[in-house]
Amino acid sequence: MDPLIKIENLTVAYDKVPVLENVDLEIRENDFLGVIGPNGGGKTTLLKAILGLKRPESGKIHFSKEMSGRKKPIGYLPQVRHIDRKFPITVFDVVLSGGIMQNRQNAKSIAKDKAEALLEEMGVAGIRNKAIGELSGGQMQRVFLCRALLSDPKLLILDEPDTFVDNRFEGELYEKLEKLNEELAILLVSHDVGTITSCVKSIACVNKYLHYHPSNVISQEQLANYNCPIQIISHGEIPHTVLKHHHH
Amino acid sequence: MNAIIELFSYDFFQKAFLAAVFASISCGIIGAYIVSRRIVFISGGITHASFGGIGLAFFLGFNPLLGAVLFAVLSALGIQFFTKVAEIREDSSIAIWWSLGMALGIIFVFLTPGYTPNLMSYLFGNILTVTTSELWWMFMLNSVIVLFFAVFLRKILYIAFDEEFARTAGLPVALFNYLIMVLIALTVVLNIRVVGIILILSLLTIPQATANLFTNDFKRLLVYSSLFAFVGTIAGLFISYFLNIPSGAAIIFTLVIIFGILRLVKTFV
Numbered sequence: 001m002d003p004l005i006k007i008e009n010l011t012v013a014y015d016k017v018p019v020l021e022n023v024d025l026e027i028r029e030n031d032f033l034g035v036i037g038p039n040g041g042g043k044t045t046l047l048k049a050i051l052g053l054k055r056p057e058s059g060k061i062h063f064s065k066e067m068s069g070r071k072k073p074i075g076y077l078p079q080v081r082h083i084d085r086k087f088p089i090t091v092f093d094v095v096l097s098g099g100i101m102q103n104r105q106n107a108k109s110i111a112k113d114k115a116e117a118l119l120e121e122m123g124v125a126g127i128r129n130k131a132i133g134e135l136s137g138g139q140m141q142r143v144f145l146c147r148a149l150l151s152d153p154k155l156l157i158l159d160e161p162d163t164f165v166d167n168r169f170e171g172e173l174y175e176k177l178e179k180l181n182e183e184l185a186i187l188l189v190s191h192d193v194g195t196i197t198s199c200v201k202s203i204a205c206v207n208k209y210l211h212y213h214p215s216n217v218i219s220q221e222q223l224a225n226y227n228c229p230i231q232i233i234s235h236g237e238i239p240h241t242v243l244k245h246h247h248h
Numbered sequence: 249m250n251a252i253i254e255l256f257s258y259d260f261f262q263k264a265f266l267a268a269v270f271a272s273i274s275c276g277i278i279g280a281y282i283v284s285r286r287i288v289f290i291s292g293g294i295t296h297a298s299f300g301g302i303g304l305a306f307f308l309g310f311n312p313l314l315g316a317v318l319f320a321v322l323s324a325l326g327i328q329f330f331t332k333v334a335e336i337r338e339d340s341s342i343a344i345w346w347s348l349g350m351a352l353g354i355i356f357v358f359l360t361p362g363y364t365p366n367l368m369s370y371l372f373g374n375i376l377t378v379t380t381s382e383l384w385w386m387f388m389l390n391s392v393i394v395l396f397f398a399v400f401l402r403k404i405l406y407i408a409f410d411e412e413f414a415r416t417a418g419l420p421v422a423l424f425n426y427l428i429m430v431l432i433a434l435t436v437v438l439n440i441r442v443v444g445i446i447l448i449l450s451l452l453t454i455p456q457a458t459a460n461l462f463t464n465d466f467k468r469l470l471v472y473s474s475l476f477a478f479v480g481t482i483a484g485l486f487i488s489y490f491l492n493i494p495s496g497a498a499i500i501f502t503l504v505i506i507f508g509i510l511r512l513v514k515t516f517v
Contacts, residue, residue, distance in 0.1 A: 071418035097406040131464030
């Protein structure tokens, strides 16, 4: 089976300053990849390159046959901090914006039914007519997750879905993602190493370069080596911090 | 009441009424978009830059609205160019075009021999002197705007709300942004005769702020903004006529009063 996405030797730069250099990565069906790294390390840039929002300096991103086309089957949940919360738009319209390009017949009514079902599933059907500015952080993330899922993606890309949310929602979110992962591949960016490693299957550490770990076990030494986030120290009690020999 | 009915028998007043209707629809819709996207300042820049075109038209002796359109579109592109290519901060490049347009306008008007009688009506507007051909242009612009927003409402909304996401969803973001920029430039220019260059920002923002008190739904915001713009413009028109004060100023004043009253009502009721 071809990987959904195969990234080869990718370099992405802003104003000629490389943010990502010589990155190789494969994303396969049913992958659940956690992307961690310090702020400014290139996590979001990697997502933007995959999503076609940022043109790479060099290198290639291959998409498998089912992933090609103008509208790729990728569901995207951007960082909510970039959302204008005063924008006059209702929750239902936000969710509907996830599936506009479907070229099926009755695309509109299909999208509406799907949006209703997703809101129901996420437990936010009651707020469908609210303005997004009225939502709590957790509700907001749920709504944006609904939007990302509307187009039946094969790959779900989430950029820090754990910002502005309480612990209870975070737990629920990761449960939901594990369930979704039975159907689709997930790429999850987080600055919080603690929570991420408990649910993902593999980890990519991004700090200009990308280091791939085929399991969700990653040691503090490894993190230190990549200059990866220090937050792990504040999560010292988490069970996954198994020390493993480092090969670099 | 009779006085009002009598007014409608006058040709100039019928035209003013139509101008008010057209201005309300175009400014209501385009203004709601501008406010939602937080591009009020860009719109202000384009508006004021168009004065340069009016001055040039006076100087060379062609239709001032044509000159205004030319400068409005040029400044819209110029702001983009300054920001993206020359890497000047966006607010600074807006201010540069804003003042450059005004400066050119003043120079051209100064160089134009003789007295330029209509100048004040471009700066401050005079809805009572709108001509039939201007009404036709306004009618056409309104048709284009209403049609465009009716057909592409969802795409416009999605792009305005979250441009990046819209790009990942395969929407033609750049094309829509460009088209709407042109519509903004045309709306500004064709409504200059109603409230004037200096006051037009108000028609693009005050009815929208009033509408925003009652809805957070984009589609409703478009409709309510047009309605509030209409009420304010008509009321201002009457006030201007009966109190014999300039129409542009009367309209803006009415719009602000309506907003203030409804804002207070909303707080206390």
